[in-house]
Amino acid sequence: MTTATDRKLTTQKAIAEAIALELERDESVLVMGEDVGVYGGIFGSTEGLLDRFGPQRVMDTPISETGFIGAAVGAAVNGLRPIAELMFVDFFGVCMDQIYNNMAKIHYFSGGNVKVPMVLMTAVGGGYSDAGQHSQTLWGTFAHLPGMKVVVPSNPYDAKGLMISAIREDNPVIYMFHKGVLGLGWMTNNPRATGPVPEEAYEVPIGKAAIARPGNDVTVATVGLSVHRALDAAELLEEKGISAEVLDLRSLVPLDREAIVASVRKTHRLMVVDEDYQSFGMSGEVITTAVEGAFDYLDAPPVRVATPDVPIPYSHPLEEWTLPSVRRIVAGIERLTTG
Amino acid sequence: MDIPRDHLVDMYETMVKIRRFEERIREIYFEDKLPAFDIAAGLIPGEMHLSAGQEPVAVGVKPHLKAGDAITATHRPHHVAIAQGVDLKKMAAEIFGRETGLGHGKGGHMHLFSVEPNFGCSGIIGEGMPVACGAALAFSRRGTDNVALSFFGDGAANQGAFHESLNLAATWNLPVVFICEDNGYAISVPKAAATAIPNNSDRACAYGIPGVLVEDNDPVGVYEAVGEAIRRARSGGGPTLIEVKTDRLWGHFEGDADAYRSDEFKKAMAERDPLVTFGRRLLDEGVLSESDVDSIRERMYGEVEEALEFAQSSPYPQPEDALNHVFA
Numbered sequence: 001m002t003t004a005t006d007r008k009l010t011t012q013k014a015i016a017e018a019i020a021l022e023l024e025r026d027e028s029v030l031v032m033g034e035d036v037g038v039y040g041g042i043f044g045s046t047e048g049l050l051d052r053f054g055p056q057r058v059m060d061t062p063i064s065e066t067g068f069i070g071a072a073v074g075a076a077v078n079g080l081r082p083i084a085e086l087m088f089v090d091f092f093g094v095c096m097d098q099i100y101n102n103m104a105k106i107h108y109f110s111g112g113n114v115k116v117p118m119v120l121m122t123a124v125g126g127g128y129s130d131a132g133q134h135s136q137t138l139w140g141t142f143a144h145l146p147g148m149k150v151v152v153p154s155n156p157y158d159a160k161g162l163m164i165s166a167i168r169e170d171n172p173v174i175y176m177f178h179k180g181v182l183g184l185g186w187m188t189n190n191p192r193a194t195g196p197v198p199e200e201a202y203e204v205p206i207g208k209a210a211i212a213r214p215g216n217d218v219t220v221a222t223v224g225l226s227v228h229r230a231l232d233a234a235e236l237l238e239e240k241g242i243s244a245e246v247l248d249l250r251s252l253v254p255l256d257r258e259a260i261v262a263s264v265r266k267t268h269r270l271m272v273v274d275e276d277y278q279s280f281g282m283s284g285e286v287i288t289t290a291v292e293g294a295f296d297y298l299d300a301p302p303v304r305v306a307t308p309d310v311p312i313p314y315s316h317p318l319e320e321w322t323l324p325s326v327r328r329i330v331a332g333i334e335r336l337t338t339g
Numbered sequence: 340m341d342i343p344r345d346h347l348v349d350m351y352e353t354m355v356k357i358r359r360f361e362e363r364i365r366e367i368y369f370e371d372k373l374p375a376f377d378i379a380a381g382l383i384p385g386e387m388h389l390s391a392g393q394e395p396v397a398v399g400v401k402p403h404l405k406a407g408d409a410i411t412a413t414h415r416p417h418h419v420a421i422a423q424g425v426d427l428k429k430m431a432a433e434i435f436g437r438e439t440g441l442g443h444g445k446g447g448h449m450h451l452f453s454v455e456p457n458f459g460c461s462g463i464i465g466e467g468m469p470v471a472c473g474a475a476l477a478f479s480r481r482g483t484d485n486v487a488l489s490f491f492g493d494g495a496a497n498q499g500a501f502h503e504s505l506n507l508a509a510t511w512n513l514p515v516v517f518i519c520e521d522n523g524y525a526i527s528v529p530k531a532a533a534t535a536i537p538n539n540s541d542r543a544c545a546y547g548i549p550g551v552l553v554e555d556n557d558p559v560g561v562y563e564a565v566g567e568a569i570r571r572a573r574s575g576g577g578p579t580l581i582e583v584k585t586d587r588l589w590g591h592f593e594g595d596a597d598a599y600r601s602d603e604f605k606k607a608m609a610e611r612d613p614l615v616t617f618g619r620r621l622l623d624e625g626v627l628s629e630s631d632v633d634s635i636r637e638r639m640y641g642e643v644e645e646a647l648e649f650a651q652s653s654p655y656p657q658p659e660d661a662l663n664h665v666f667a
Contacts, residue, residue: 030480056480062510067503070469071476074487077459078409078477094499101463102470110452111443112664114459146665170667 010183018163033085065095104147132311140281161204215245261293278306392588397422399561409474411467431650465500494525
């Protein structure tokens with residue numbers, strides 16, 4: 001663990017700080033991506049790094065994701081530890097081959113002889129009317145394909161620790177930051193987007209869930225911005241005498257199945273909140289985990305609050321209705337606990 | 340030929356070894372699949388893409404390589420892997436799906452990876468080109484004078500990865516050499532029907548880098564073009580695009596009826612078989628004697644048999660080992 005701190009950072013600054021510390025510690029670390037240099041990353045993930053480390057370590061790339069993500073793979077195989085930023089996860093369609101056919105499979109194909117120690121960081125999430133090509137979460141897509149770890153921090157502390165862990169990890173890690181938890185000036189943010197962050201380097205282990213709020217009546221398992229929605233819902237429900245435990249999974253691959261099972265055994269009810277599309281995704285996986293590990297403990301069928309299987313719509317009322325909101329979480333938990 | 344004799348001999352030896360390996364793989368592949376062709380049957384299951392005819396592209400590169408140089412090859416990788424010095428026994432074992440293989444049977448013939456020498460390939464068209472850029476980036480950051488070489492086919496030159504890689508390599512002045520193995524066909528589609536210009540080497544000008552055409556399937560031409568490109572890359576002069584007109588003597592994959600190429604075309608290919616023509620040239624110029632050729636053949640054939648014997652006598656992996664090596 002790390003020392004207590006009163007210093008507060010936004011999630012965005014915590015990510016940039018994590019990268020800075022690792023750039024400083026390890027000569028083999030470098031960052032590459034679109035607008036990661038002078039701009040500091042469209043979402044601020046590399047803010048201030050160019051000035052400190054120069055263009056050899058913080059590299060603006062052409063808009064050619066196949067090219068530079070593939071280059072990150074080649075650099076990782078040859079002794080560097082690159083962090084490549086795919087600006088929006090929605091852009092994966094132009095470069096997925098390098099990600100799932102190459103980055104994620106080389107270690108396996110080589111029978112363990114070749115390592116690909118790289119981080120692919122990318123912004124996810126909607127809620128700001130950017131429509132269906134800039135608002136998806138898609139972690140289920142990446143988690144479904146073997147060979148890469150997938151982490152989704154929800155707060156500044158975890159964002160820093162998970163980034164440091166990801167950079168030090170010998171496997172490819174997809175690091176997905178939700179725009180709504182970054183604390184950017186130009187985006188509606190949850191108040192918890194700013195929080196205490198120790199100054200020194202520390203790791204948050206990949207594959208370990210956290211109990212964001214303990215409770216007894218229902219487990220709400222989720223990641224990213226939905227952690228905050230679930231916490232908001234839990235506060236509202238407390239007034240009605242319902243005690244919700246919010247489980248921040250933090251990592252989809254590996255998934256902390258033990259934490260899911262343990263929580264469900266305690267609360268006997270499970271809700272999964274997933275900003276990704278409902279079908280064939282995280283919600284199904286988490287519920288299956290609970291059914292396999294805690295079937296006899298379940299007092300009610302699990303419930304999921306996810307994005308229905310439609311592209312994220314543009315118009316505010318459409319999008320608000322589509323994404324997992326506090327309103328939908330509260331309604332779901334009431335149904336679960338009174339049914 | 341103004342080339343050191345040992346380089347010429349090495350190129351010829353390697354060509355003989357590659358050809359023999361491919362011939363023997365072909366025999367074994369078919370002998371246990373006939374009369375009714377079943378792609379999953381036999382000692383070597385799955386697709387098999389052999390490179391007979393394309394040897395000059397690989398062996399012309401070999402004398403210029405040094406330890407640590409990175410190579411990315413295509414789904415038709417054997418000639419490049421052998422020329423780079425990938426362990427023939429482990430490579431054969433991988434092709435036979437054995438525990439002793441390069442990837443313990445996880446990758447197979449399209450997914451050969453070797454740390455020493457630094458070799459990788461891929462079943463996806465154009466996939467290795469950005470990776471070579473990344474290897475080159477790593478070399479320049481680490482301050483070595485190593486180079487990365489990326490082999491790709493004429494079909495790959497129409498992929499986005501080709502253009503993105505050339506642009507990236509040129510923009511960042513990376514020590515990488517792109518080598519287009521133009522065998523004229525993307526499976527069954529002739530290049531003229533798929534590529535807007537006759538020579539992919541001309542595309543280099545779009546990225547402000549040298550483009551070099553080697554017009555015949557000649558190891559010496561490849562040797563000279565690649566030698567110059569590698570010298571330039573090692574000394575900080577940036578990338579080069581080289582195109583070599585070569586021949587894929589056999590079908591795209593074993594079992595391919597190869598009906599899309601005319602008998603005349605195939606006959607002409609057989610007549611210009613680079614193994615034959617290069618051997619004859621070395622004899623004519625006195626680089627090799629008949630007895631040299633015989634002893635080279637004996638040694639190379641022996642090496643190939645030894646590798647095949649090692650592969651076939653090696654155990655299969657335990658079935659549950661399929662779960663290993665997903666993560667480090």
